Amino acid sequence: MSALMKLKTLQGHLEGLNGFENPKIKFEQYATPAHLAATALYTIQTQFESIENCTVLDAGCGPGIWGIGAALLGASIVTAVDIDDDVLQVFKENVEEMELTNVDAVQCDFLDPRVARWEGYFDTVVMNPPFGTKNNAGIDMKFLRMGTLLSCDSVYSLHKTSTRTHIEKKIKDWDMKGSVIAEMKYELPATYRFHKQNSMNIAVDIWRVYHAQ
Secondary structure (H helix, E strand, C coil), X not given: CCCCCXXXXXXXXXXXXXXXXXXXXXXXXXXXXXXXXXXXXXXXXXXXXXXXXXXXXEECCCXXXXXXXXXHCCCCEEEEEECCHHHHHHHHHHHHHCCCCCEEEEECCCCCHHHHHHCCCEEEEEECCCCCCCCCCCHHHHHHHHHHHHEEEEEEEEEEHHHHHXXXXXXXXXXXXXXXXXXXXXXXXXXXXXXXXXXEXXXXXXXXXXXXX
């Protein structure tokens, strides 16, 4: 299965995007490295054909690296949602600079029950959800669950490898199927004042979760 552009080209485009100007700890805002996002999106397209000509939702989009990457790989329509209006302004600037016309941004809380009105609307949901540290315990699973409700096909989501067993159990509880399609290192730069190291590597999984037939 092919992709519209080479992995290296995609990564180059994503490296040029603007990131968070003033990241907010309450939303656990961390930049997704371009290499990680490009590799994940390229894998999603070449292994599962889940981007080109598909309707894609980027949940908790931040500056938009996932949604914009999906648009570059030929998604028919990309809808990006985030709770933070400030970061959506950065997202919109990135979309304009890339001259994309098939990407739309919506300011809303992804976990608001009203979002469920989009049930089954999207072919593919991509997300790098908050990991649920500090005051947001369990939010990663809430994001993943909402994603499964909104997708009529598959959700691709980034999670700490340390949560793998927990996710396997949750997927089974939801009567869904899932597997880890990539194991990667997430280089997390020092973003907030409480970070003591310049950066740290976190082992992460890219999950594919889909409806059991």
